[in-house]
Amino acid sequence: MKSLRRRILLVGLGSVLSACAARPVPAVRHYSLGMSRADYRDYAGAKADPCDAEPRWLSDELTAINGLLARFVDGTEKAADMDAPEQPQHLALLEEASRTLPPILEVHEGNLRGLARCKFRDSGAFPEISRRGGELVKSARERLAGTQAAVAAAALRATQQAWKDGAAEREATARGTWCTANPKVGEASVFYARQNLDGVTEWRFCDGSRVEQRADAEPAFIEPEGLSARERRRVQPPRYLQAAKEFPAGEIDRAPTSAAAKSDAPAP
Structure with a gap:
């Protein structure tokens, strides 16, 4: 009789051990993103059922990942807003997340699907x-x-800013190359042309005159300041307009429209 009870006990113990072996407990994993930290378990990856977990622990783990995701969403809201002071930090967090967060999302989504099957889900x-x-x-x-779009926008903004910062130097170099020390007023000699970030194109002349053309508008001649009456009579706007029209389009110093464009374009 004792032998029979012992066999029954061993069989029962073996069944319990087999059931435990069939439901392994996933190891706790650690994830960090920026300044956020969270512990979680990959139930699907361990072929385990979250419904077998201690509900309080499961609640804490799922809440921790929810909190991390909430901080990520809030902390990347301005990643594509080039005018926001916090944009660089938001973009850096977004770039970091793009490398490490997708697998965490897969795990979290799988754990939430598993929770939906649990008796304690409500x-x-x-x-x-x-x-x-x-x-x-x-x-x-x-x-x-x-x-990708946010990174590209930031790169383009940096390239355009570098182009803008170097525009004055390129213009000065062109003036020194193509203009005499004392240019004569009335000589329509273009030494430099630039298309700005706002789309306005300017042609600069050695005597200080300018021709300016805004989008969807005709070119306009702009007379230099401080001309005497005699000098003003020498200035013939049609000549300047014609010179601007004939200036090679390929030599216009244009604002970059992509991050790959050169920001140090040589002056014509």
Whole structure:
């Protein structure tokens, strides 16, 4: 009889051990993004069921990832806003997330799907955790999808700023190359032309005159300041307009329209 009870006990113990072996507990993993930290478990990756987890621990883990995702979404809102003071920090966080966050989103989404099958899914904070988690996963993926565009916009802004910063030097170099020390007023000699970031094109003349053309408008002659009456009679606007028209389009110093464009374009 004792032998029979011992066999029954061993069989029962073996069944319990087999059940435990069939439901492994995933190891705790650590993830950091920027200044945020969170612990989580990959139930699907370990072929485990989150419904077998201690509900309080599962709640804490899912809440931790939700909090990290919320901070990520808030901390990258201005990543593509070139005028925002916090844009560089937001873009840096977005670039970091683009390299490390996608696998975490997959795990979190899988854990939330597993939670939906649990008996305790409608108890405590789980309904709000599930709802909020789904929203945050979607928002995070949308934000990550804009990474390339945000990086390209920042690179273009930097390239355009470098071009703008060097424009005065390029103009001075062109003046020194093509103009005499004492240019005569009335000589329509173009030494430099530039198309600015706002689309306005300017042709600069050695005697201080300018021709300016805004988008969808005719070129306009701009007389230099401080001319005497005699000098003003020498200035013939049609000659300047014609010189601007004949200036080679390929030699106009144009603002970059892509980050790949050179920001140190040589002066004509």
